[in-house]
Amino acid sequence: MIWRFFAGKGVQYALVLLFAATANFALPRMMPGSPLVFLAGEDVGFMTEAQRTQLYQAFGLDQPIYRQYAIYLANLAQGNLGHSFQQGRPVAEIILARLGWTVLLVGGALLLATVIGIAWGTLAAWRRGRPFDIGSLAGAMLLESTPSFWLAMIFIAVLAAGARWFPVFGAMTPGAGLRGTAHILDVAWHLVLPMATLTLITVPTLFLIMRASLLSVLGEQFITSARAKGLTERGVMFRHAMRNALLPVATVFMLNLGYIVSGATVIETVFSYPGIGRLLFEAVLARDYPVLQGAFFIVTVSVIMANIAADLIYPLLDPRVRHAR
Amino acid sequence: MRKLSVSLVLGVLILMLLLAPVGAQSGAVRLALTRDEGWLNPYTYQTGYPGWNIMTLVYDTLYYPDLNNEPIPWLVRTTRVSTDGRTWTLTLRPNLRWHDGRPLTSADVKFTFEYAARVAHSRWTPTTRNLESVEAPDPQTVVFRLKQADAGFRLRTLADVPILPAHIWESVTTVAAARAFRNTVGSGPYRVEEVQDGQFYRLAANPQYFAGPVKVRELVLPIIRDATVSFTALQAGQIDANSRVLTPELVAQFEKTQGITVMRGPGFASTILQFNVEHPLLKDARLRRAIASTINTNLMVRLLMLGYATVGSPGYLHPASPFYAAGLKFEGTKARAVAILNEAGYTDRNGDGIREAPDGAPLQFTLLTLAGNPVRIRGAELIRTWLKDVGIAVNVRVAEDAAIIDQVWPEFDVCRGRRFDMAVFGWSAPVMSRPTALVDLFHSDCRIGAINIGGYKNPALDRLGEQLVTTVDPTRQKQIAAQMQKIVAQDLPIHVLFYPETIMAFRSSTYDRWAFQKGQGYVTKLSFVDPPK
Numbered sequence: 001m002i003w004r005f006f007a008g009k010g011v012q013y014a015l016v017l018l019f020a021a022t023a024n025f026a027l028p029r030m031m032p033g034s035p036l037v038f039l040a041g042e043d044v045g046f047m048t049e050a051q052r053t054q055l056y057q058a059f060g061l062d063q064p065i066y067r068q069y070a071i072y073l074a075n076l077a078q079g080n081l082g083h084s085f086q087q088g089r090p091v092a093e094i095i096l097a098r099l100g101w102t103v104l105l106v107g108g109a110l111l112l113a114t115v116i117g118i119a120w121g122t123l124a125a126w127r128r129g130r131p132f133d134i135g136s137l138a139g140a141m142l143l144e145s146t147p148s149f150w151l152a153m154i155f156i157a158v159l160a161a162g163a164r165w166f167p168v169f170g171a172m173t174p175g176a177g178l179r180g181t182a183h184i185l186d187v188a189w190h191l192v193l194p195m196a197t198l199t200l201i202t203v204p205t206l207f208l209i210m211r212a213s214l215l216s217v218l219g220e221q222f223i224t225s226a227r228a229k230g231l232t233e234r235g236v237m238f239r240h241a242m243r244n245a246l247l248p249v250a251t252v253f254m255l256n257l258g259y260i261v262s263g264a265t266v267i268e269t270v271f272s273y274p275g276i277g278r279l280l281f282e283a284v285l286a287r288d289y290p291v292l293q294g295a296f297f298i299v300t301v302s303v304i305m306a307n308i309a310a311d312l313i314y315p316l317l318d319p320r321v322r323h324a325r
Numbered sequence: 326m327r328k329l330s331v332s333l334v335l336g337v338l339i340l341m342l343l344l345a346p347v348g349a350q351s352g353a354v355r356l357a358l359t360r361d362e363g364w365l366n367p368y369t370y371q372t373g374y375p376g377w378n379i380m381t382l383v384y385d386t387l388y389y390p391d392l393n394n395e396p397i398p399w400l401v402r403t404t405r406v407s408t409d410g411r412t413w414t415l416t417l418r419p420n421l422r423w424h425d426g427r428p429l430t431s432a433d434v435k436f437t438f439e440y441a442a443r444v445a446h447s448r449w450t451p452t453t454r455n456l457e458s459v460e461a462p463d464p465q466t467v468v469f470r471l472k473q474a475d476a477g478f479r480l481r482t483l484a485d486v487p488i489l490p491a492h493i494w495e496s497v498t499t500v501a502a503a504r505a506f507r508n509t510v511g512s513g514p515y516r517v518e519e520v521q522d523g524q525f526y527r528l529a530a531n532p533q534y535f536a537g538p539v540k541v542r543e544l545v546l547p548i549i550r551d552a553t554v555s556f557t558a559l560q561a562g563q564i565d566a567n568s569r570v571l572t573p574e575l576v577a578q579f580e581k582t583q584g585i586t587v588m589r590g591p592g593f594a595s596t597i598l599q600f601n602v603e604h605p606l607l608k609d610a611r612l613r614r615a616i617a618s619t620i621n622t623n624l625m626v627r628l629l630m631l632g633y634a635t636v637g638s639p640g641y642l643h644p645a646s647p648f649y650a651a652g653l654k655f656e657g658t659k660a661r662a663v664a665i666l667n668e669a670g671y672t673d674r675n676g677d678g679i680r681e682a683p684d685g686a687p688l689q690f691t692l693l694t695l696a697g698n699p700v701r702i703r704g705a706e707l708i709r710t711w712l713k714d715v716g717i718a719v720n721v722r723v724a725e726d727a728a729i730i731d732q733v734w735p736e737f738d739v740c741r742g743r744r745f746d747m748a749v750f751g752w753s754a755p756v757m758s759r760p761t762a763l764v765d766l767f768h769s770d771c772r773i774g775a776i777n778i779g780g781y782k783n784p785a786l787d788r789l790g791e792q793l794v795t796t797v798d799p800t801r802q803k804q805i806a807a808q809m810q811k812i813v814a815q816d817l818p819i820h821v822l823f824y825p826e827t828i829m830a831f832r833s834s835t836y837d838r839w840a841f842q843k844g845q846g847y848v849t850k851l852s853f854v855d856p857p858k
Binding site for chain 2: 031032033034036037038039040041042043044045046047048049051052054055058059083086087088089094097098153156157160161164167168169170171172174175177269270271272274278279282285287
């Protein structure tokens with residue numbers, strides 16, 4: 001069954017991948033501005049035509065655009081993402097160094113936000129129309145509309161600079177050279193504020209979905225019949241309603257899973273966190289085409305993988321999909 | 326659940342206890358950088374400031390700019406210049422060594438300049454253009470033969486180009502390889518110990534440094550992307566110094582903060598109104614003068630910089646620059662602007678509130694500025710308001726840096742022309758301290774006036790500029806520079822608005838021997854080591 005699934009979807013995903021790879025190639029090059037200053041340095045104005053040409057040749061930018069595209073696709077097919085204009089290093093290596101931090105931050109926040117969102121949404125739906133529910137809705141709306149950089153700045157001002165409970169920036173204490181447990185604790189300590197910010201701005205969506213989904217399930221006939229059987233309210237809630245209400249939340253979770261590797265640009269920049277989001281932001285400013293291509297490609301692949309995973313897992317969660325097959 | 330949260334709180338507490346002493350006892354100085362600087366070697370560092378300054382902690386130059394930006398001998402002990410200024414014979418100091426213990430000799434110097442000529446780098450390669458040859462007759466002696474005498478040779482070449490170890494770089498032959506090369510063996514006061522991509526650098530003092538004891542044992546350089554966060558970190562004691570200049574709003578607060586010292590001095594970076602002198606209307610110097618006259622630069626300094634800036638001089642150079650033409654001042658008032666406009670025939674003929682040129686073209690311009698600089702955006706808005714008052718319409722357009730530069734300075738090549746009317750722009754501090762700054766900024770040949778982004782042309786200025794670049798005598802240099810400034814002040818191809826002061830803060834409890842380089846700040850080698858005797 002798995003094989004049939006892949007044969008059907010395989011062509012579709014390959015086309016998506018090719019389209020994405022082409023867009024990743026074309027879009028950065030359509031931005032006005034030149035990467036030359038990042039290739040050569042700030043005094044680039046003083047270079048002669050010949051010296052500029054030497055640089056363009058070194059990075060393949062002297063080739064006509066269709067040849068650059070062909071080379072890019074050929075390299076990509078071999079798993080070669082090229083070298084960064086800005087740093088000279090292989091793009092794969094740069095992305096790999098940042099990937100761990102981003103997965104830790106964004107993945108952690110997504111898990112945390114999902115757990116909190118489910119619990120909070122359930123409680124609110126259970127107490128529908130009561131002060132807790134109304135207060136929660138207002139709170140979620142407020143959080144939802146809070147700009148992440150503002151929340152991050154408040155955290156930095158109050159909890160890091162004011163109370164001095166947490167560090168102001170970074171993913172670990174610079175130059176401390178900690179090892180083992182001390183290093184893990186140091187990383188955890190630096191993770192608290194960025195992760196709290198990201199979690200807080202992600203929770204409202206999950207809360208709202210969970211609450212709405214649970215309320216609609218609670219109106220179904222099978223809930224009435226469960227109640228009629230004399231089940232306790234708690235039993236109806238957890239055994240019957242929640243399991244069914246979780247499906248939309250699972251969908252959102254799966255979709256978000258694919259975007260974990262794209263990082264959280266704003267939060268990573270404000271906290272100077274070394275993730276993919278900040279890398280992308282810096283690469284856009286520097287017109288670092290290879291890094292942009294590479295990072296967006298990784299994001300594309302990861303979103304496709306998340307979709308495949310969702311397709312495979314969904315039948316396990318929802319028997320109706322299973323029977324429909 | 327309760328158990329988990331208790332252990333979490335405990336964990337955090339233990340961790341805070343563990344970490345607090347680490348920062349305090351390390352004896353290290355933490356100086357924040359603005360962004361990644363590659364591997365900190367001459368082919369991978371990124372920014373002119375602070376990147377170059379940090380790179381020169383690891384690599385040495387033959388000369389080094391002192392606190393007045395005058396080049397002083399560094400690796401070099403004696404220098405002999407021929408009377409025509411074309412032959413420079415330098416004797417290196419004895420016992421110079423690379424970090425790996427190998428001796429640093431004149432062969433390395435020769436190698437460096439030949440390497441720079443071969444492997445393109447925007448800062449090193451142009452310095453080799455005027456070199457006829459570099460010889461190393463014996464291990465201590467280097468002889469530079471120049472094609473023509475060069476006013477900037479000491480500062481822009483000898484005090485700028487870091488010497489590379491030949492035994493390490495000779496195998497790195499292409500630009501791409503050099504840009505990816507990670508070796509950091511230099512001869513400087515610091516060795517690179519640790520590079521954490523996107524996070525920080527750790528440098529350790531070189532115990533065998535020839536110029537004597539290095540003042541700070543360990544230098545940690547965290548990268549903090551956000552300016553506000555970097556100053557918060559300084560205030561919270563998580564860094565000890567910051568390569569960014571303090572924003573005016575923070576000065577008063579930092580001066581009052583215990584344990585923090587604020588250093589202030591003239592700044593050599595500039596904020597200018599750049600005209601496109603090739604523009605059909607703006608090519609008229611009278612119109613440029615009228616526009617400049619409407620701008621109240623004194624008020625701008627008070628409003629935008631809270632007084633922490635010097636009002637611009639019309640000859641570009643800062644009054645604190647050794648080349649400044651004394652007494653040069655721009656006086657302009659709104660009344661004067663109106664008088665100039667009326668006299669030149671720029672009047673509002675169709676009554677729409679906007680003046681027209683005699684040929685009917687309305688005085689309507691786009692003013693570009695960079696999104697990354699809030700002060701310049703507010704400056705552009707002020708200019709728009711003031712110009713509207715005298716009947717000149719301005720449309721302010723703000724965009725991200727690379728997009729603006731694409732119009733003002735396409736491909737960073739003045740020879741490719743320009744696509745703008747006016748821009749609020751600026752140049753960094755090193756441009757000001759070069760004796761040849763006025764030539765770079767205003768010479769009409771796009772290969773010589775490499776940053777003449779407005780396309781300004783004046784044959785009299787060109788002639789003086791050609792004289793200046795080959796003049797070695799400082800007194801004569803100053804005379805020529807003064808004449809050039811007077812021409813520029815007359816023609817106004819740019820209008821210098823102000824020079825922001827260089828204001829820098831540090832935690833004096835950790836380290837207080839920072840040396841303040843005029844116009845540039847404390848990120849200099851001289852903050853960590855005294856000049857060699």
